[in-house]
Amino acid sequence: MERTFSIIKPDAVARNLQGEILAMIQAAGLRIVAMKQIRMTRAQAEGFYAVHREKPFFNSLTEYMTSGPVVCSILEGDDAIRRYREIMGATNPANAAEGTIRKKYAQSIEANSVHGSDAPETAAFEMGYFFNALEITG
Numbered sequence: 001m002e003r004t005f006s007i008i009k010p011d012a013v014a015r016n017l018q019g020e021i022l023a024m025i026q027a028a029g030l031r032i033v034a035m036k037q038i039r040m041t042r043a044q045a046e047g048f049y050a051v052h053r054e055k056p057f058f059n060s061l062t063e064y065m066t067s068g069p070v071v072c073s074i075l076e077g078d079d080a081i082r083r084y085r086e087i088m089g090a091t092n093p094a095n096a097a098e099g100t101i102r103k104k105y106a107q108s109i110e111a112n113s114v115h116g117s118d119a120p121e122t123a124a125f126e127m128g129y130f131f132n133a134l135e136i137t138g
Contacts, residue, residue, distance in 0.1 A: 002080040004117045005126035010068035011111035028087050033138030034074040034131050072130045076138050084116045
């Protein structure tokens with residue numbers, strides 16, 4: 001059993017797509033073991049995306065991620081990281097496969113509706129950034 005971290009981003013929450021996205025995740029066999037809706041502060045977004053601090057899109061990304069509420073969740077299942085990344089689709093929705101979350105809902109590369117961890121180490125950091133042990137029910 002593996003766990004991964006997911007964010008339903010502000011663009012998707014603003015369009016009230018949380019239920020549809022979560023249904024796609026569950027239909028793919030991943031279990032939601034923690035979930036909450038929050039509005040990130042600038043400091044939280046900058047800390048979460050610190051790995052991108054030197055990249056040209058950092059300010060735009062942190063501004064976007066603080067523009068509205070997001071839904072954070074921890075997903076569990078066999079090979080959860082790889083499976084969730086498949087369900088999400090490519091970062092650029094133009095390159096995302098049919099039937100993926102980003103192909104169906106993304107508005108742009110930045111407003112691409114969802115975030116997911118890309119490796120076990122990243123997942124561990126991201127889950128711990130937003131959840132404490134008491135909030136995880138799995």
